[in-house]
Amino acid sequence: MKRWLENPLLYYQLYGVTRNRWKRQPFLYGTAVFSIALVYLLLFQLVSFTEAGFVSTLSLCLFAMCLGAPLMAYNLFSLEYEKQTWETLALTRLTAKEILWGKWGTALMRVAGFTVLVLPLLLLGIHTDISNDLATKLYRFVAGVLMLFGWGALIVSLGMWLSFKLRRTLTTASALYAGQVFALMLLPLLLFIFTGGDVPIEFIGAIQSYREGIYWWIASFLNAWALLFLNPFWAVYQLNLIGFGDDFLFPRGESYGVGLRYMGWGFVQGGVYLALALLFAGLTYRGLKYAWRK
Amino acid sequence: MLDVQRLRKEYGDLVAVKDIAFQLQPGDVFGFIGPNGAGKTTTIKMLATLLEPTAGTATLNGIDIVRYPEEVRPLLGYMPDFFGLYEGITVTEYLEFFAAAYRIPKAQRAAIIENVLALTDLTVKKDAYVETLSRGMQQRLCLAKSLVHDPILLLLDEPASGLDPRARIEIKELIRELGAMGKIVLVSSHILPELADFCNKIGIIEKGELLVWGAVDEIVSQLQANRVLEIKPLGEMEPLIQRLERESHVHGVEQRNGSLYVHFAGGLEEQADLLAALIRDGYRIAAFREESLDLEDVFMQITKGEVS
Numbered sequence: 315m316k317r318w319l320e321n322p323l324l325y326y327q328l329y330g331v332t333r334n335r336w337k338r339q340p341f342l343y344g345t346a347v348f349s350i351a352l353v354y355l356l357l358f359q360l361v362s363f364t365e366a367g368f369v370s371t372l373s374l375c376l377f378a379m380c381l382g383a384p385l386m387a388y389n390l391f392s393l394e395y396e397k398q399t400w401e402t403l404a405l406t407r408l409t410a411k412e413i414l415w416g417k418w419g420t421a422l423m424r425v426a427g428f429t430v431l432v433l434p435l436l437l438l439g440i441h442t443d444i445s446n447d448l449a450t451k452l453y454r455f456v457a458g459v460l461m462l463f464g465w466g467a468l469i470v471s472l473g474m475w476l477s478f479k480l481r482r483t484l485t486t487a488s489a490l491y492a493g494q495v496f497a498l499m500l501l502p503l504l505l506f507i508f509t510g511g512d513v514p515i516e517f518i519g520a521i522q523s524y525r526e527g528i529y530w531w532i533a534s535f536l537n538a539w540a541l542l543f544l545n546p547f548w549a550v551y552q553l554n555l556i557g558f559g560d561d562f563l564f565p566r567g568e569s570y571g572v573g574l575r576y577m578g579w580g581f582v583q584g585g586v587y588l589a590l591a592l593l594f595a596g597l598t599y600r601g602l603k604y605a606w607r608k
Numbered sequence: 609m610l611d612v613q614r615l616r617k618e619y620g621d622l623v624a625v626k627d628i629a630f631q632l633q634p635g636d637v638f639g640f641i642g643p644n645g646a647g648k649t650t651t652i653k654m655l656a657t658l659l660e661p662t663a664g665t666a667t668l669n670g671i672d673i674v675r676y677p678e679e680v681r682p683l684l685g686y687m688p689d690f691f692g693l694y695e696g697i698t699v700t701e702y703l704e705f706f707a708a709a710y711r712i713p714k715a716q717r718a719a720i721i722e723n724v725l726a727l728t729d730l731t732v733k734k735d736a737y738v739e740t741l742s743r744g745m746q747q748r749l750c751l752a753k754s755l756v757h758d759p760i761l762l763l764l765d766e767p768a769s770g771l772d773p774r775a776r777i778e779i780k781e782l783i784r785e786l787g788a789m790g791k792i793v794l795v796s797s798h799i800l801p802e803l804a805d806f807c808n809k810i811g812i813i814e815k816g817e818l819l820v821w822g823a824v825d826e827i828v829s830q831l832q833a834n835r836v837l838e839i840k841p842l843g844e845m846e847p848l849i850q851r852l853e854r855e856s857h858v859h860g861v862e863q864r865n866g867s868l869y870v871h872f873a874g875g876l877e878e879q880a881d882l883l884a885a886l887i888r889d890g891y892r893i894a895a896f897r898e899e900s901l902d903l904e905d906v907f908m909q910i911t912k913g914e915v916s
Contacts (some may be wrong), residue, residue: 332696397692397693398688399694402750402754405686406681406709407681489669
């Protein structure tokens with residue numbers, strides 16, 4: 315554990331390179347911090363007084379994560395290539411695992427930091443949520459936070475891998491933003507166009523057990539509806555339809571909410587995002603190990 | 609000891625490095641000379657374990673660099689021709705980063721960094737931010753970084769490129785000092801006067817082929833089988849030219865700028881005999897010397913100006 319925390323790359327990426335920047339560009343950093351604080355306070359006010367509810371708050375946080383996560387990883391490796399520092403780093407005794415941890419760990423910690431930063435907003439959101447049932451609130455909150463962190467982890471892992479493969483900061487950043495626009499907006503749109511706008515989600519209301527939930531997840535991967543189900547904004551919206559016990563404020567009826575629970579809605583998405591994040595981290599590790607004989 | 613054995617690198621049909629071989633001992637400062645595109649950087653990158661050779665290998669203190677790159681890396685220091693430095697940190701922090709990356713125990717780091725800073729003459733800049741250093745200082749910092757783990761082989765690719773004259777001299781002094789410390793130093797350059805001062809061995813590479821390598825003096829004397837003697841006579845030149853042309857070791861005489869340049873096949877004994885004979889014959893000789901080859905002459909004689 316100590317060795318992992320004493321990783322010089324992790325220290326440099328996380329602390330060394332950033333700690334003095336604000337001293338040298340106080341106006342720039344002051345403006346940035348002030349702007350972020352202002353937006354945060356406005357959001358805080360919005361959530362506190364308008365009772366925006368959990369799903370709206372989470373959607374806003376997710377949108378912020380979509381914008382912010384690429385910035386946490388777009389240059390992790392590409393900057394090493396562009397600034398020509400990579401070869402000297404590759405020759406040190408740091409192993410592929412340590413280099414990966416230095417880079418990926420930094421990005422994950424930034425995502426975790428962002429998630430912690432928005433937690434007060436999410437807590438307020440869940441507090442003012444339309445549902446009064448504690449179990450419902452707990453389910454929505456935990457699944458929502460998992461999705462938020464999972465999506466961030468997926469974007470930074472993809473960004474790290476692209477940054478390693480493409481070796482260009484600008485290309486990586488463009489690919490991350492354009493990729494998100496494609497995956498989160500254009501792909502669902504195409505799916506709606508090809509199916510004539512008829513989203514076959516009524517089956518969810520018929521799901522009676524976890525076994526059936528698993529079955530429908532597998533089916534959704536086969537008929538491409540997973541592209542929609544794994545869309546975090548769609549998934550977050552559906553969280554509103556989940557309920558327990560006497561909580562019957564469900565636009566689609568109680569059985570639909572129960573079906574979503576049997577599908578592990580939110581938790582499965584979060585798990586898939588984390589699994590994909592692991593996959594991209596694994597690909598980066600493989601690249602480091604074989605291409606650089608580390 | 610560095611033992612390079614038939615090292616070869618191919619990129620498709622292009623042979624960037626053709627079966628080069630040489631050996632270096634501790635304390636050797638090896639000048640790797642060649643025109644741009646000759647294969648110097650490719651060779652250095654293979655030795656640095658950054659590129660895998662297509663064939664052949666090299667051993668450093670008996671460790672195969674192709675089979676055991678991870679074991680060799682701690683034994684070598686590498687300074688690329690184009691390099692960057694981590695910004696936003698101080699010189700000391702930069703060196704601490706590499707000391708940690710080379711697993712130097714925490715307790716020893718401060719003393720090592722102090723020594724390296726003193727060696728590279730950067731002590732006064734230890735608290736300066738890396739990006740505020742001049743190009744020459746950054747070059748020295750890169751070299752300092754390559755020294756923190758006390759490597760036995762230093763691979764320096766064009767270390768003086770882009771430096772002003774003063775910084776060039778400083779880096780030359782430093783390289784000489786590193787050789788004196790018993791390290792094997794391999795320095796590449798295409799600027800010959802840069803290497804002439806401090807290399808005890810050279811290798812000339814062209815079109816991926818190592819045309820010649822060895823001690824500088826040996827290579828020069830090999831190439832100087834036909835010596836050129838410069839004779840500056842006082843008085844008439846014509847009789848002296850006729851006299852010289854009768855000598856069996858003389859293959860030709862040229863007259864330039866008030867001196868005679870004699871193409872001479874003999875050794876030092878024959879040179880001394882010729883001078884004595886000329887004086888005995890009453891010629892008044894103001895200067896008599898052998899024109900020595902420098903690295904530029906050697907390079908021009910050996911290479912054809914081709915790249916791979």
